[in-house]
Amino acid sequence: MKMNCLVAQSGGPTAAINASLAGVIKGVQDSDKYDKIYGSIHGIQGVLRNKTIDLTGKDQDFINNLIKTPAMYLGSCRFKLPDMADNKDIYEEIFNFFNTMNIGAFFYIGGNDSMDTVAKLSKYATSIGSNILIAGVPKTIDNDLIETDHTPGFGSAAKYIATSIREIAYDTYIYDVESVTIIEVMGRDAGWLTAASALARTNFSKAPHLIYLPEVAFDKEQFISDLQSLLPTTRNIIVAVSEGIRDKDGNYLSATEAAADKFGHAQLSGTGKCLENLVKERLGVKVRSVEVNVLQRCAGHMTSKTDLDESFNLGYSAVKFTEDGNSAFMTSIVRTSDAPYSCEIKFTPVANVANKAKEVPRQWINQEGNDVTADMITYLSPLVKGEVDTNYKDGITSYLDISHLI
Amino acid sequence: MKMNCLVAQSGGPTAAINASLAGVIKGVQDSDKYDKIYGSIHGIQGVLRNKTIDLTGKDQDFINNLIKTPAMYLGSCRFKLPDMADNKDIYEEIFNFFNTMNIGAFFYIGGNDSMDTVAKLSKYATSIGSNILIAGVPKTIDNDLIETDHTPGFGSAAKYIATSIREIAYDTYIYDVESVTIIEVMGRDAGWLTAASALARTNFSKAPHLIYLPEVAFDKEQFISDLQSLLPTTRNIIVAVSEGIRDKDGNYLSATEAAADKFGHAQLSGTGKCLENLVKERLGVKVRSVEVNVLQRCAGHMTSKTDLDESFNLGYSAVKFTEDGNSAFMTSIVRTSDAPYSCEIKFTPVANVANKAKEVPRQWINQEGNDVTADMITYLSPLVKGEVDTNYKDGITSYLDISHLI
Numbered sequence: 001m002k003m004n005c006l007v008a009q010s011g012g013p014t015a016a017i018n019a020s021l022a023g024v025i026k027g028v029q030d031s032d033k034y035d036k037i038y039g040s041i042h043g044i045q046g047v048l049r050n051k052t053i054d055l056t057g058k059d060q061d062f063i064n065n066l067i068k069t070p071a072m073y074l075g076s077c078r079f080k081l082p083d084m085a086d087n088k089d090i091y092e093e094i095f096n097f098f099n100t101m102n103i104g105a106f107f108y109i110g111g112n113d114s115m116d117t118v119a120k121l122s123k124y125a126t127s128i129g130s131n132i133l134i135a136g137v138p139k140t141i142d143n144d145l146i147e148t149d150h151t152p153g154f155g156s157a158a159k160y161i162a163t164s165i166r167e168i169a170y171d172t173y174i175y176d177v178e179s180v181t182i183i184e185v186m187g188r189d190a191g192w193l194t195a196a197s198a199l200a201r202t203n204f205s206k207a208p209h210l211i212y213l214p215e216v217a218f219d220k221e222q223f224i225s226d227l228q229s230l231l232p233t234t235r236n237i238i239v240a241v242s243e244g245i246r247d248k249d250g251n252y253l254s255a256t257e258a259a260a261d262k263f264g265h266a267q268l269s270g271t272g273k274c275l276e277n278l279v280k281e282r283l284g285v286k287v288r289s290v291e292v293n294v295l296q297r298c299a300g301h302m303t304s305k306t307d308l309d310e311s312f313n314l315g316y317s318a319v320k321f322t323e324d325g326n327s328a329f330m331t332s333i334v335r336t337s338d339a340p341y342s343c344e345i346k347f348t349p350v351a352n353v354a355n356k357a358k359e360v361p362r363q364w365i366n367q368e369g370n371d372v373t374a375d376m377i378t379y380l381s382p383l384v385k386g387e388v389d390t391n392y393k394d395g396i397t398s399y400l401d402i403s404h405l406i
Numbered sequence: 407m408k409m410n411c412l413v414a415q416s417g418g419p420t421a422a423i424n425a426s427l428a429g430v431i432k433g434v435q436d437s438d439k440y441d442k443i444y445g446s447i448h449g450i451q452g453v454l455r456n457k458t459i460d461l462t463g464k465d466q467d468f469i470n471n472l473i474k475t476p477a478m479y480l481g482s483c484r485f486k487l488p489d490m491a492d493n494k495d496i497y498e499e500i501f502n503f504f505n506t507m508n509i510g511a512f513f514y515i516g517g518n519d520s521m522d523t524v525a526k527l528s529k530y531a532t533s534i535g536s537n538i539l540i541a542g543v544p545k546t547i548d549n550d551l552i553e554t555d556h557t558p559g560f561g562s563a564a565k566y567i568a569t570s571i572r573e574i575a576y577d578t579y580i581y582d583v584e585s586v587t588i589i590e591v592m593g594r595d596a597g598w599l600t601a602a603s604a605l606a607r608t609n610f611s612k613a614p615h616l617i618y619l620p621e622v623a624f625d626k627e628q629f630i631s632d633l634q635s636l637l638p639t640t641r642n643i644i645v646a647v648s649e650g651i652r653d654k655d656g657n658y659l660s661a662t663e664a665a666a667d668k669f670g671h672a673q674l675s676g677t678g679k680c681l682e683n684l685v686k687e688r689l690g691v692k693v694r695s696v697e698v699n700v701l702q703r704c705a706g707h708m709t710s711k712t713d714l715d716e717s718f719n720l721g722y723s724a725v726k727f728t729e730d731g732n733s734a735f736m737t738s739i740v741r742t743s744d745a746p747y748s749c750e751i752k753f754t755p756v757a758n759v760a761n762k763a764k765e766v767p768r769q770w771i772n773q774e775g776n777d778v779t780a781d782m783i784t785y786l787s788p789l790v791k792g793e794v795d796t797n798y799k800d801g802i803t804s805y806l807d808i809s810h811l812i
Contacts, residue, residue: 042582162801170419384800385800396606396790
């Protein structure tokens with residue numbers, strides 16, 4: 001008898017995670033080994049609550065729309081699986097569910113914390129001698145997963161951020177008044193997204209003129225000095241800054257507002273506002289801070305074709321790798337060439353990935369710590385390329401019906 | 407001898423104001439009456455500083471790219487022309503410049519304050535018996551100019567806001583946790599842009615569930631009560647709120663942060679943040695505020711074709727109207743039918759428009775003051791329709807070179 005598959009999504013949304021889901025669905029549909037593909041609603045919690053939907057019969061039209069639909073068709077969760085030693089019951093409950101549904105392979109699409117779940121479930125499967133295969137499909141706009149050249153969702157977010165900053169530069173250049181515009185970009189610990197702001201530059205505009213990443217200690221005095229050096233030649237200065245910049249002692253700029261989420265990560269906000277006040281006080285020029293809002297992770301209206309294609313392939317390939325009997329892995333991207341850009345989809349042991357983070361290498365940040373290097377641009381450039389035809393209805397972007405989540 | 411024309415842009419940027427500029431340039435190019443078309447850099451200040459550029463020979467490729475380029479190709483200013491009685495010299499200086507350049511018609515593309523300049527220059531021209539024709543071309547994302555069905559730039563901003571809110575709703579619906587998301591939209595005195603958030607609704611999603619405009623006094627207790635009524639049936643509530651909402655005594659919610667700009671308008675920020683704190687304190691649910699940032703006025707990557715077409719025609723027609731000898735007017739849009747949508751370009755005496763504002767009529771807001779009516783939707787719907795092919799280069803939106811402003 002053919003086995004079934006189960007897929008779920010977890011963590012923060014991206015504009016590309018549904019493309020990976022589409023890849024998994026299509027992979028199972030094309031498979032001779034597997035029968036049905038179920039989706040678990042709200043991540044692994046759907047398993048614990050017996051909330052799944054059957055995705056087996058979805059047609060190509062659905063797949064095409066799913067690829068372009070932002071956020072998560074199956075919903076998400078922020079659920080940290082306890083250690084086996086602390087709560088074996090929950091693992092038994094999950095594997096009982098797998099057995100009842102005749103699941104042969106489980107695919108979890110997510111980031112760092114989701115790969116922790118994949119690693120734990122794999123370890124449990126081994127410990128009980130289960131043949132159920134557990135696979136991770138990467139996802140995060142932050143691009144901070146190790147063992148993969150880059151992560152799905154990053155390219156689309158990077159494209160959105162670079163485009164937004166270019167457009168904000170157009171907005172800013174119109175006034176004949178000295179100004180500083182501070183643009184705050186997501187990225188708690190890794191500066192990849194903020195680095196992507198460099199792609200906003202053109203042959204006539206150097207905006208963003210300054211870029212600050214969390215990988216280099218932020219010094220307020222140096223920042224003011226950087227602005228002072230630029231002002232005589234640059235009327236309208238655009239600064240891209242990561243929400244996660246901190247001083248040499250590791251204190252976030254907006255530390256007073258920091259609280260911790262379930263995974264112990266600090267919730268940041270107000271870095272741009274904090275710098276806005278600093279500039280107002282010290283330089284007295286016109287200053288504005290702009291927070292690139294949640295659209296940087298869910299702007300289905302502007303995605304990178306490269307990103308969506310790769311995201312689909314990472315999901316599709318995950319199914320193929322399990323068909324060969326592999327488990328406890330995360331699919332990954334191996335870059336084989338920068339120009340022309342090419343890459344291969346491979347897989348890596350998930351234990352290598354879980355709970356680790358990839359920071360921007362220091363040598364891809366300039367010596368002064370206020371810009372990125374040409375190597376970074378070479379790395380980033382291919383990831384944002386290619387446009388996807390967005391569906392519009394009555395003038396507004398139109399995506400798949402997600403009433404099952406509402 | 408044929409006369410020349412001069413054009414300038416003023417006020418805040420929009421994604422459509424360059425389409426009106428393109429219309430003026432094309433109108434002059436097609437004219438038998440006019441010879442050259444000059445552009446004044448940084449609004450009327452370019453006249454006072456003798457900073458103009460010759461736009462006469464620009465080809466169709468330039469015109470096509472100009473239509474799609476956001477913000478202001480000629481730059482802007484926030485310059486309030488003094489009253490004639492207070493400073494006659496400045497008027498003499500301006501008209502001397504006009505005469506030196508052999509200007510037969512001056513076109514000023516802008517909003518409320520710019521129409522004040524048009525009215526004052528027209529009045530001065532009459533007072534000295536000058537034959538120079540002065541014309542206004544409307545522009546403002548706020549849609550608050552009277553004597554025109556709607557304003558250029560509004561449709562594109564409305565499309566951006568509705569799309570953003572729809573995408574933020576997708577982002578929000580993924581979590582199985584009660585939440586309130588407050589989205590702050592521009593609009594100091596008029597709620598048109600915030601009203602456009604209603605276009606984000608689909609046949610399965612009612613987001614935004616609540617809409618608050620500045621035209622109705624905002625009551626914090628009523629707001630909390632509105633949320634409490636919804637929470638039992640609506641897990642993820644999305645609220646659209648204008649930056650300009652104020653209480654029954656006319657105090658802005660974020661009044662402590664209010665300062666005045668050169669025209670005496672209060673500078674607002676933090677309305678969403680203020681409500682976020684209120685909800686956190688009173689309801690204890692997960693809450694987030696999102697400020698739709700300056701992209702709502704400069705997102706060249708997502709414009710309304712209806713808006714850009716009309717903006718072009720308003721500029722083009724302004725030239726034609728002056729060819730017939732008209733002066734002291736603003737071109738305007740007269741709607742002739744809602745469905746199918748049709749409108750005509752006419753003109754109206756600029757004195758009727760200057761320094762007046764068009765608020766949302768009370769009957770287009772529901773009785774409870776927390777939503778808009780079907781009549782509002784009928785009015786708004788055609789304005790966001792149609793998409794424009796954005797130019798992308800290396801994955802990022804690509805617009806005209808504006809190095810003359812930098």
